[in-house]
Amino acid sequence: MNNIIKKFLPQILAILFVVLIFGFLTINAQTNMDNRGIDFGFGFLSQESSFDVQFSLIEYSGSDSYARAFLVGLLNTLLVSFISIIFCTILGVIIGVARLSSNYLIKNSAAWYVEFFRNIPLLLQIFFWYYAALRALPLPEKANAWFGVTYMTVKGYYIPAMVWENLNVFLYCGLAAIISIIVLRNYANNLRDTQGKQIPVLLYSIALLIILPLLSFLFGGVSLEFELPQLKKLSKISYIYEGGISLPPELIALVLALSLYTSTFVAECVRAGIEGVSKGQKEAAASVGLTPNQVLKLVIMPQALRIIIPPTTNQYLNLTKNSSLAAAIAYPDLVLVFAGTALMQTGKAIEIVSITMLTYLTISLTIAAIMNWYNKKIEIKEK
Amino acid sequence: MQTINFLKPNRDNIKNYSIIGSFLVLISLIDVISNAFLKTNLTSFLPGSLSSLFPLILGLIGLNMMRIDYSGNKTLDKLNKNINTNNFNAVLTLLILFSIIKALPPSLNWMILDANISGDTKDACTGTGACWTYIKVWFRRFMYGMYPNEFHWRINTAFILVIALGFVGYFMKENLKKYLALYYVIIYPVIAYLVIYYLISGGSFGLQWVETGAWGGLSLTFIVSFFCLIFCFPLGMIFALGRRSNLPAIKYISICYIEFWRGVPLITVLFMSSVMFPMFLPEDFFMDKLVRVIIAITLFEAAYCAEVIRGGLQSLPRGQYDAAKSLGMGYWKMHIFVILPQALKLVIPGIANTFLALVKDTPLIFVVGLAELAGMLALAKTNPKWLGFAMEGYIFASIIFWIICYAMSKYSYNLEAKYKTER
Numbered sequence: 066m067n068n069i070i071k072k073f074l075p076q077i078l079a080i081l082f083v084v085l086i087f088g089f090l091t092i093n094a095q096t097n098m099d100n101r102g103i104d105f106g107f108g109f110l111s112q113e114s115s116f117d118v119q120f121s122l123i124e125y126s127g128s129d130s131y132a133r134a135f136l137v138g139l140l141n142t143l144l145v146s147f148i149s150i151i152f153c154t155i156l157g158v159i160i161g162v163a164r165l166s167s168n169y170l171i172k173n174s175a176a177w178y179v180e181f182f183r184n185i186p187l188l189l190q191i192f193f194w195y196y197a198a199l200r201a202l203p204l205p206e207k208a209n210a211w212f213g214v215t216y217m218t219v220k221g222y223y224i225p226a227m228v229w230e231n232l233n234v235f236l237y238c239g240l241a242a243i244i245s246i247i248v249l250r251n252y253a254n255n256l257r258d259t260q261g262k263q264i265p266v267l268l269y270s271i272a273l274l275i276i277l278p279l280l281s282f283l284f285g286g287v288s289l290e291f292e293l294p295q296l297k298k299l300s301k302i303s304y305i306y307e308g309g310i311s312l313p314p315e316l317i318a319l320v321l322a323l324s325l326y327t328s329t330f331v332a333e334c335v336r337a338g339i340e341g342v343s344k345g346q347k348e349a350a351a352s353v354g355l356t357p358n359q360v361l362k363l364v365i366m367p368q369a370l371r372i373i374i375p376p377t378t379n380q381y382l383n384l385t386k387n388s389s390l391a392a393a394i395a396y397p398d399l400v401l402v403f404a405g406t407a408l409m410q411t412g413k414a415i416e417i418v419s420i421t422m423l424t425y426l427t428i429s430l431t432i433a434a435i436m437n438w439y440n441k442k443i444e445i446k447e448k
Numbered sequence: 449m450q451t452i453n454f455l456k457p458n459r460d461n462i463k464n465y466s467i468i469g470s471f472l473v474l475i476s477l478i479d480v481i482s483n484a485f486l487k488t489n490l491t492s493f494l495p496g497s498l499s500s501l502f503p504l505i506l507g508l509i510g511l512n513m514m515r516i517d518y519s520g521n522k523t524l525d526k527l528n529k530n531i532n533t534n535n536f537n538a539v540l541t542l543l544i545l546f547s548i549i550k551a552l553p554p555s556l557n558w559m560i561l562d563a564n565i566s567g568d569t570k571d572a573c574t575g576t577g578a579c580w581t582y583i584k585v586w587f588r589r590f591m592y593g594m595y596p597n598e599f600h601w602r603i604n605t606a607f608i609l610v611i612a613l614g615f616v617g618y619f620m621k622e623n624l625k626k627y628l629a630l631y632y633v634i635i636y637p638v639i640a641y642l643v644i645y646y647l648i649s650g651g652s653f654g655l656q657w658v659e660t661g662a663w664g665g666l667s668l669t670f671i672v673s674f675f676c677l678i679f680c681f682p683l684g685m686i687f688a689l690g691r692r693s694n695l696p697a698i699k700y701i702s703i704c705y706i707e708f709w710r711g712v713p714l715i716t717v718l719f720m721s722s723v724m725f726p727m728f729l730p731e732d733f734f735m736d737k738l739v740r741v742i743i744a745i746t747l748f749e750a751a752y753c754a755e756v757i758r759g760g761l762q763s764l765p766r767g768q769y770d771a772a773k774s775l776g777m778g779y780w781k782m783h784i785f786v787i788l789p790q791a792l793k794l795v796i797p798g799i800a801n802t803f804l805a806l807v808k809d810t811p812l813i814f815v816v817g818l819a820e821l822a823g824m825l826a827l828a829k830t831n832p833k834w835l836g837f838a839m840e841g842y843i844f845a846s847i848i849f850w851i852i853c854y855a856m857s858k859y860s861y862n863l864e865a866k867y868k869t870e871r
Binding site for chain 2: 075076077080093094096098101117166167169170171176180181183184185186187188189190192193196198199200201271280321381387388389390392393400404408414415418419421422425426429434435437
C-alpha cells in the first residue's frame with residue numbers, strides 16, 4: 066500500500082499540476098479572446114494575404130493565401146539553411162583538419178579562427194555583414210565582374226541563370242547514374258566478401274556520374290543555356306541588372322554569418338572525431354600491411370565518422386534554428402513572413418506562433434529521430 | 449647510383465644551406481613587406497604574374513634548402529619540425545605569413561593611424577579611417593541604454609553589490625559551508641533581485657523610478673543573462689531528475705518539456721513571450737516586458753541545462769546509486785547527499801558552456817524591442833546626426849562580446865581541466 070502511494074502520488078500530482086497550468090492558461094486565453102472579440106481558428110490560412118514578399122522561390126503575389134505565404138517562408142528558411150550547411154561543412158572540415166596539422170602556423174591560425182568566430186554573438190555577425198560589410202560593395206554600374214559573369218553589388222549578387230530544355234531527361238539520367246552506382250557498390254562489396262577482389266568503385270562512380278548526364282546532352286535532346294545578367298538603366302542614376310538570378314544581400318549576409326559561425330562548431334566536432342580514433346588503430350592497420358590510403362579509408366574514417374556525425378547533425382539543426390535570426394535583417398524567412406507580417410495583419414497571435422513553433426519542432430524532431438536510427442545502426446555491437 | 453640534388457642539404461653542408469635558405473626567405477619577406485607597407489614593387493622588372501609569385505617561389509626554395517631531418521641545431525630543428533615538414537606545409541606557411549603581412553597595413557590604417565577619436569560631433573571625423581568619436585560619444589548609451597545619465601551610479605552600485613554577494617561563498621566560514629548550496633540556489637537570487645529592483649528600478653528610498661523600457665545597453669545584457677542563469681539552473685535540475693525518473697508520467701512530462709524547448713528557435717520563443725503570452729494571462733494582470741522575456745529565456749535555457757545535468761547524472765557509475773540505496777537512503781536523500789554533489793561537479797564546464805550560449809543569445813531580445821547592445825547600435829546607426837558609422841559600432845560591440853565570451857570559455861576550459869584531474 067505504502068509503495069503504491071509512493072509510486073502514484075507524485076505522478077498524479079505532476080499530471081494535475083500540468084493540467085492545472087494548461088487549464089488556467091486556456092481559460093485566460095478564452096476570456097481574453099472573448100473580450101477582444103477574436104475567435105480561435107485556422108480558417109485565416111485560406112484567406113487572401115495581400116502582402117508582398119521580396120524574395121521567393123515559388124510564384125507568390127499578394128492575392129495568394131496565407132498558407133502559401135507560410136510555404137514561401139518555409140522554403141526560404143530551408144534554402145538559407147541548405148546553402149549554409151554546405152558551406153559550413155566544407156569550411157568546418159578544412160578548419161578541423163587544419164587544427165590537427167603539424168604546422169605551427171596553420172594549427173594556430175585555425176585555432177584563432179575558431180576562437181574568433183565562435184565567441185561573437187551570431188546576431189552581431191549577421192548585422193556586421195549586412196549593415197557594414199555588404200554596404201561597402203560597389204553600386205551595380207561600378208561593379209567588376211567576378212569570374213567574368215557574376216556581379217557582386219550592393220544590391221545583391223547576380224549570377225547567370227540556367228535555361229534548360231528537356232530538364233527531366235537530364236534528371237532521369239542523373240537518377241539512373243545514382244542507381245547504377247548503388248548496384249555497382251553492392252556488387253563490388255559482394256565480390257570483395259566472396260572472392261576478395263577489389264574494384265575501384267569510386268573511379269567508376271565518378272565516371273558514371275559524368276558520362277550518363279553527358280550522354281543525355283548528346284542523344285536526349287537536352288540543352289543548357291546561360292542567361293547572363295545585363296546592366297540596365299532604370300533612371301538617370303539608378304542601375305540594375307536584369308536577367309539571371311539575383312541573390313539578395315540579406316541572403317548573402319545570412320549565409321556568410323551562419324556558415325562562418327557554425328563552421329567553428331563543425332570544426333571542433335571534426336577535430337574531436339579524428340582525435341577520438343586511437344593511435345593504436347592506425348598502427349595496427351599499418352602493421353597488417355594496409356597502404357596509408359587504405360588506413361584512412363578503411364580504418365580511420367569509418368571510426369571517426371561515427372564520432373563526428375551525431376554532433377555535426379546537431380550543429381546543422383542549430384543552424385536551421387539560428388536561421389530564424391533572418392527576421393532581424395528582413396530576409397523573408399518563416400519567422401519574418403509568417404510570425405511577423407502575417408501575424409501583424411491577422412492578429413491571430415496564438416495560432417500563428419503555434420504553427421511557427423510546431424514547424425521548427427517538426428523539423429528538429431524528424432532529424433533527431435533519423436539521427437537516433439542512424440546511431441543505432443552504426444553502433445559498434447559488442448558481444 | 450647517387451642521386452644528385454642541389455637543393456637537398458645533408459649534415460655536412462647544412463650550415464651553408466641554411467644560411468642561403470634563410471637569406472632567400474628573408475628576401476621574399478622583404479619583398480612582401482615593402483609591397484604592403486611602402487607600396488613599392490621591388491620585382492616590377494619581372495613579367496606580370498611571375499612578379500606576384502616571385503616571393504612565394506623564392507621562399508619555397510629557401511625553405512626547401514633548410515629542410516633536413518636532423519641537424520643538431522636546436523632552432524633549425526624546431527623550425528623544420530613546426531613549419532617546414534614538407535613542400536605543402538612550406539607553401540601554406542609562406543601563404544599565411546604573406547597574408548598576415550598584406551592585411552596588416554590596411555587594418556592598422558583604418559583602426560588606428562587614419563582614425564579619429566577627438567571631438568564630439570560627426571564633423572570631427574575627417575580621416576579615411578574609423579571614427580571612434582562615434583563610440584566615445586555613444587559609449588554611455590551603449591553601456592546603459594536610455595537610462596538617465598545622472599543615475600548611472602545606481603546600475604554600477606547594483607552590479608558591484610551583486611558581484612560582491614556572489615563571492616560570499618569564497619569567504620564563508622567552514623561551519624557555514626554546508627549551507628552554501630542553499631545560499632546560491634535560494635537566498636542569493638532573492639537578494640540579487642531585491643538589489644536590482646530597488647537600486648535600478650528605484651521608486652522607493654528616495655530613488656526616482658526608472659521604467660524598464662529605459663534600461664538597455666550592455667548592462668541589460670548582464671541583467672538578463674544573470675537572472676536567466678540563476679533561475680534556469682534549479683529548473684533544469686528538476687527536469688533532469690524528472691527525465692531519469694522511474695515514474696512514467698513524470699518522465700514523459702520532462703521529456704516533452706525538454707524536447708519542446710530544444711526544438712524551437714529562441715526567436716520564436718521571444719515572439720511568443722511578447723505577442724502570445726499576454727493572451728494567456730488573467731485580465732488586468734500586467735507583466736513587464738522585461739520580466740516576460742526573462743521568463744521565456746529561462747524556460748528555454750532550462751531545457752538545455754537539464755540535458756547537461758542529465759549528462760552528468762548518467763556518467764556516474766551505477767555503484768554510487770546502489771551504495772546509497774544499500775545504506776537505506778531514500779530517493780531525495782540519495783540525490784541530495786550522494787548523486788547531485790558528484791554530478792554537479794562533473795557538469796560545471798557544461799553549465800559554463802550553456803551560460804556562454806545564453807550570453808551570446810541575449811542580443812536577440814532586440815527583436816522584441818528591448819534595446820540592449822545590438823538594439824542601441826541599431827538606434828545609433830539610424831540617428832540622422834551619426835549616419836554611416838555602422839562598421840565602427842559593430843566592431844566595437846563584437847570586441848566587447850568577444851572579450852566576455854572568450855574569457856568565459858577559457859574559464860570553462862580551466863574548470864574542465866581542474867575537475868578532470870580530481871576524478
